[in-house]
Amino acid sequence: MLSFGIIIFAINKAIDYYSFVTIEKQMMEKADLSELSFREVLSQHRSSSGEPQTKEIVRLALEKLKASGKEVRIYDSSSQLLGLAVDGIIINEGKPIVFAKNIDKALGGSYAYTVTEDHLLYFATPIQDQYYQNAYVYEFVEDISYFYTMMDQIRYILFAGAGGFIVLITLSSLWIARNTTKPVKVLLGAVQSFSRQEFRRVHLKRKDELGMLAEGLDQMGKQLHDYIQYQKQFVSNVSHELKTPLAAIRGFSQYLYEEETEDKQLHKIYAHLLQESDRLTRLINELLLLSRFDKAGSDELEVERTEMNELIQQVVINMGAKAKEKGIAIIINRAEEGPQDESITKIYANVNPMLMSHAVANLVDNAIKYSDNTSQIEVQIEHTSSEVVIRICDQGIGIAGDELERVQERFYRAKNANTANGSGLGLSICKEIVARFNGYIDIESQLGEGTTVTIVLPRS
Numbered sequence: 001m002l003s004f005g006i007i008i009f010a011i012n013k014a015i016d017y018y019s020f021v022t023i024e025k026q027m028m029e030k031a032d033l034s035e036l037s038f039r040e041v042l043s044q045h046r047s048s049s050g051e052p053q054t055k056e057i058v059r060l061a062l063e064k065l066k067a068s069g070k071e072v073r074i075y076d077s078s079s080q081l082l083g084l085a086v087d088g089i090i091i092n093e094g095k096p097i098v099f100a101k102n103i104d105k106a107l108g109g110s111y112a113y114t115v116t117e118d119h120l121l122y123f124a125t126p127i128q129d130q131y132y133q134n135a136y137v138y139e140f141v142e143d144i145s146y147f148y149t150m151m152d153q154i155r156y157i158l159f160a161g162a163g164g165f166i167v168l169i170t171l172s173s174l175w176i177a178r179n180t181t182k183p184v185k186v187l188l189g190a191v192q193s194f195s196r197q198e199f200r201r202v203h204l205k206r207k208d209e210l211g212m213l214a215e216g217l218d219q220m221g222k223q224l225h226d227y228i229q230y231q232k233q234f235v236s237n238v239s240h241e242l243k244t245p246l247a248a249i250r251g252f253s254q255y256l257y258e259e260e261t262e263d264k265q266l267h268k269i270y271a272h273l274l275q276e277s278d279r280l281t282r283l284i285n286e287l288l289l290l291s292r293f294d295k296a297g298s299d300e301l302e303v304e305r306t307e308m309n310e311l312i313q314q315v316v317i318n319m320g321a322k323a324k325e326k327g328i329a330i331i332i333n334r335a336e337e338g339p340q341d342e343s344i345t346k347i348y349a350n351v352n353p354m355l356m357s358h359a360v361a362n363l364v365d366n367a368i369k370y371s372d373n374t375s376q377i378e379v380q381i382e383h384t385s386s387e388v389v390i391r392i393c394d395q396g397i398g399i400a401g402d403e404l405e406r407v408q409e410r411f412y413r414a415k416n417a418n419t420a421n422g423s424g425l426g427l428s429i430c431k432e433i434v435a436r437f438n439g440y441i442d443i444e445s446q447l448g449e450g451t452t453v454t455i456v457l458p459r460s
Contacts (some may be wrong), residue, residue: 001166009161015154023121023147028111029160030068031125031138037064038127038138058083061138062090069140070098070120079103099124106137121146183210190217194452199225242284250277285438304436306356308347308388312381315360319368327374330364334381347381348460349388351437360390362426363453366456367394370417370451383459390455399445407443430455 041061057411058074065072066085073096074083075244084094099122106124115124121144127136178344183204190202199221204214257270316330321328334345349356366379371394380391403414408431411424427441434441445451 001169004166004169008158011158012155015151019147019151023129023144024113026234027113027121027123028125028144030140031111031123034065034068034138035125035127037061038136041131042127054082059090065138065140065169066090070143071139071141073139073141074323075103075137075139077107077133079107079137084138086136096369102139105136106139107134109134115144119148146283174302183214187214187217190214190221192336194221242280246277246280246284250274250281253277283424303350303352306351306353307350308349308381308390308457309345311353311357312360312379312390315364316379319361319364322365323368323377324367326371328368328371328377330377330379332379332381345383347383347388349437349457350460351457352433355433356437359430359455361393362430362454363392366426367392367396367451367453370394373430386459388457390460391452393452395450398447398449398451399443400447401445404443404445408441 027241038061041057041064045057045060054076061074062072062083062085067088070087072083072085073081074213076082081096081098084096086094099112099114102112102114102122102124106126109126111123111125113121115121121142122139123142124137124139126134127138129135184205186204187202187210190200193200194217196318202218202221204211206214253270253274257267257274260267260270312332313336316332320330364377364379371377375395377395378391378393380389380393382389382391399414406412406448407414408427410428413424431441434455434457439456442454442456443451444454
């Protein structure tokens with residue numbers, strides 16, 4: 001539109017310029033014809049010079065040229081007005097408007113003209129005598145208001161057409177943009193759904209590149225869906241198949257560990273075998289829990305309105321024994337009504353109590369595992385009008401900044417996590433549980449200073 005505006009402006013200026021060039025050319029042709037007529041009068045009355053002869057020449061010239069313009073004037077070489085005719089009538093005594101610069105320029109041998117505000121054109125041309133000297137100046141006046149009227153009409157048509165064209169271009173652009181961006185938004189929505197592992201059909205009734213891209217995304221979505229379902233089913237099947245033999249291995253390991261009392265080295269091996277059996281059992285249970293999340297929808301998790309202070313209190317009590325073994329103190333800061341009321345605020349959230357307890361216990365268990373002996377763990381519960389906030393703060397080994405985003409991925413363990421046993425599934429399970437209740441987990445940590453894990457849930 002800016003370029004179009006510049007073009008319209010340039011066209012308008014060009015019309016003005018070339019129109020005046022055309023008028024100037026016409027006036028010059030008219031001046032040339034008038035000069036020829038004037039020179040004919042001069043050639044018929046050649047004489048030495050004299051006052052009576054000059055007046056006669058001016059009179060005859062005015063008679064011949066009086067109809068050539070709205071006004072006709074004749075000046076001598078000293079810029080004195082010698083004769084005047086208005087609307088074809090010779091006026092002996094008149095005082096018209098004189099443009100001295102035009103007269104001086106004409107006496108210098110050039111055409112000269114001036115256009116007034118009332119659209120009158122004063123055009124002056126030199127008249128030479130037999131000695132080729134500029135003896136007279138012939139000036140005529142033309143009313144060119146018709147030209148300005150015509151120019152106004154041309155401009156009106158030009159700007160009206162430009163306005164219509166701009167409206168047409170704008171509507172066309174909006175239509176093109178809408179029909180171009182709409183399928184792009186559809187494709188973008190499909191990509192975002194795929195990133196959340198929500199696969200749906202992608203179809204556009206187009207045969208261009210966007211249609212081909214949609215077809216490719218649709219095929220990719222089908223393949224990814226089938227692959228992920230196969231992967232989930234494989235993990236679920238393997239986990240179920242391993243439970244029975246693993247239970248047998250653990251049972252025999254327990255028996256051997258308890259019965260071996262003589263060989264200390266063998267007793268140590270049986271203890272390690274029992275420990276590894278327990279670790280594999282926990283891993284399989286976690287895999288089965290993830291498999292349950294993968295298969296079940298949010299409406300299948302038996303969500304109920306749960307008081308969160310009581311849930312946190314119970315989790316801390318259950319984890320107290322493990323914390324006591326390392327001399328770690330767990331402090332609970334629960335939400336209260338205010339300094340004048342010591343009663344605990346009832347804070348509710350729509351969750352599955354068993355799964356939510358598992359998630360909080362998992363986070364407290366991590367805090368215990370990765371904290372030094374005789375340190376302290378603080379569990380805080382806060383609330384706003386719309387959210388429940390649970391924080392588990394420890395003084396443990398911490399997590400490097402470049403690993404914070406990855407520790408919630410399945411099977412990923414931080415580089416310094418080898419100080420304690422783990423499968424790399426704990427945080428990912430907590431993330432899955434909290435996400436199922438429309439919440440999220442945020443982690444803040446610094447190496448050697450501890451970690452703060454925050455759970456944010458919608459308040460019921």
